[in-house]
Structure formats: structure tokens, C-alpha cells
Amino acid sequence: KNQVEQSPQSLIILEGKNCTLQCNYTVSPFSNLRWYKQDTGRGPVSLTIMTFSENTKSNGRYTATLDADTKQSSLHITASQLSDSASYICVVSSTTDSWGKLQFGAGTQVVVTP
Amino acid sequence: ETGVTQTPRHLVMGMTNKKSLKCEQHLGHNAMYWYKQSAKKPLELMFVYNFKEQTENNSVPSRFSPECPNSSHLFLHLHTLQPEDSALYLCASSHRDGKTSYEQYFGPGTRLTVT
Numbered sequence: 001k002n003q004v005e006q007s008p009q010s011l012i013i014l015e016g017k018n019c020t021l022q023c024n025y026t027v028s029p030f031s032n033l034r035w036y037k038q039d040t041g042r043g044p045v046s047l048t049i050m051t052f053s054e055n056t057k058s059n060g061r062y063t064a065t066l067d068a069d070t071k072q073s074s075l076h077i078t079a080s081q082l083s084d085s086a087s088y089i090c091v092v093s094s095t096t097d098s099w100g101k102l103q104f105g106a107g108t109q110v111v112v113t114p
Numbered sequence: 115e116t117g118v119t120q121t122p123r124h125l126v127m128g129m130t131n132k133k134s135l136k137c138e139q140h141l142g143h144n145a146m147y148w149y150k151q152s153a154k155k156p157l158e159l160m161f162v163y164n165f166k167e168q169t170e171n172n173s174v175p176s177r178f179s180p181e182c183p184n185s186s187h188l189f190l191h192l193h194t195l196q197p198e199d200s201a202l203y204l205c206a207s208s209h210r211d212g213k214t215s216y217e218q219y220f221g222p223g224t225r226l227t228v229t
Contacts, residue, residue, distance in 0.1 A: 002156055009154070034217075043118070043204050043220030044157075089157075101170075102218070104156035 003027045004092050006105035013080050013112055021108045023073040023090030035064050035075045036089040038107070044089055047075070077110070085112045117141050118221035120205050126227045127195065135190040135224045137205030145210040146188040147218065148180060151202040163188060164210050195228045202226070 004025045013019045025033070032051045036044035048057040048064040050073070057064050061078045077084055090105040118139045127133050139146060148160040162170035163182040177199075179191040188205055202225050206218040 004156070041123075041222065041225075043206070043222050045220070046217055049217065101159065102157075106154055106156045 002106070003103045004090055004105040006088075006090050006108050008108060009106070010109040010111070013110065015080060015082060015112055015114050017080055019077050019080060019110065021075045021077075021088050021090075021110070023075070023105055025071050025073070025090070025092045025103070025105075027071075027092040027094050027103050029095045030068060030071075031093045031095040033064075033066055033073050034091040034093075034102075035062070035073075036091060038087045038089060040086070047088075080110075080112045082112050082114065085110060117219050118205060118207055120203075120221040120224050122224060123222065124225045124227075126229060127192070128229055129195060129197070131195075132191070132193040134192065135203055135205075135226075137188040137190075137221055139186055139188075139205075139207035139219070139221075141207055141219060143207040143209050143219075144185050145208050146182060146185070147206040147208075148188065148190055149204040149206065149220075151204055151223070153201075157204065160190075192226075195226075197228050200226055200228045 007022045034049045035047045038044040047059050047062050050057050050066045052068050055066050063076045066073045087107040087109050089107040092103045121136045145164045147162050149157045151157050159172050160174045161180045166182045177194050181189040202223045204223045205221040208218040209216045
């Protein structure tokens with residue numbers, strides 16, 4: 001079973017609207033959590049990274065939250081734009097992995113329509 | 115994408131062909147990775163190289179053979195592949211300092227189709 005679960009698998013939103021993506025993980029002990037954006041035909045690009053002591057991090061219109069107690073994270077997209085259409089991947093790493101092995105979620109495919 | 119480059123971007127090969135994927139990083143990193151990304155599945159780590167030494171082989175079939183001649187270049191040699199090997203192959207690099215691995219930067223990937 002994958003240690004990082006994302007929901008929903010996909011969603012369609014109207015341009016200008018907000019949306020929230022969810023990530024639940026079982027990775028332990030926890031080191032950090034990253035959200036990546038992957039455009040079609042491109043490699044993933046990091047949006048935010050949060051450690052245990054951080055519960056929110058923003059990058060422009062993207063805001064990530066982390067609840068290390070419940071092992072949940074969310075990525076909120078504000079005032080969506082067509083360029084936000086992409087796959088958003090939640091990635092968690094553990095302190096026990098000597099070389100920083102990453103646990104990947106399967107991603108949420110977001111489609112922003114005009 | 116100038117940080118990590120991959121060639122070719124698209125590749126179609128028959129099951130009896132031999133081909134190679136190339137990755138180059140221009141970020142001064144000392145660790146490089148190969149990942150496989152299949153549709154609607156999480157990225158799967160295949161190989162890790164640290165200072166040209168392979169430190170991880172994630173139970174990858176021998177029809178995939180990595181090569182890391184230096185810390186800036188990484189190859190994935192392919193031979194007698196199966197149709198289920200069709201996927202996006204991503205290369206990444208990062209800095210490693212002892213036991214700590216820092217953020218990984220990904221290339222654009224090679225879309226591989228095995229016919």
C-alpha cells in the first residue's frame with residue numbers, strides 16, 4: 001500500500017475559482033513534505049516544502065498546510081488560472097532514509113476551464 | 115529545464131531494439147536518479163547514483179542498465195524491453211551531504227513507447 005494517498009484523483013474547476021487538494025500520509029518518522037506541480041510533458045517542479053514545525057507555506061497563489069499530528073496536508077489554489085492545469089504531486093520523505101528517499105503520491109490532475 | 119536536460123524527449127522502440135536515454139545536469143549536484151512514471155501511478159524510483167557510485171537499485175529488471183560516467187551525466191541503457199515498460203522516464207539530480215539529500219530537480223522526461 002502506498003504511504004502517500006492523494007484526493008481527489010482529478011478535478012475540473014472554472015477559471016477564477018479556488019480549489020483544495022488533499023494528501024494523507026503514513027510515512028514515519030516524518031522529515032518533510034513537498035508539493036510538486038507537473039505540467040503535461042514536463043518534469044515535476046517544486047512548489048513548497050514543509051518540515052515538521054511548519055504548518056503553512058505559500059508560493060504565490062498556492063498555499064500548502066501541514067498537520068503533522070493527523071498526517072495530512074492540503075494544497076489550496078486561489079483564483080485559478082488556465083496555467084494551473086497540471087498534475088499536483090505530494091511527496092513525503094522520512095528521516096530514516098539515509099539518502100532522502102522520497103515517497104510519492106499518485107497526483108491530482110487539475111483541469112482549469114475558461 | 116536548463117537545469118536538468120534529457121534526450122530524447124520521445125522514443126519508440128521495438129521489443130528487440132537497444133536504445134539509451136541520456137540525462138545531463140548543470141546544477142553542480144552530486145547525486146542523480148532515474149524514475150519511472152506510469153499513468154495514474156506514483157513515481158517509481160529505479161536507480162540512485164551518488165558521486166558516480168550506484169547506491170540504490172530498486173529491484174529493477176536487468177533489461178534496464180544504468181551508467182553514470184561522472185556526476186553530471188547519467189544514462190539508462192535499454193534492451194529487450196516489454197510493452198509494460200512504456201512510460202515516462204524522469205531523471206533528477208540533487209545535492210547530497212553525508213546522509214542528507216536535498217531537493218531533487220527533475221528533467222522533462224523521455225516518453226518511451228515499446229511496440
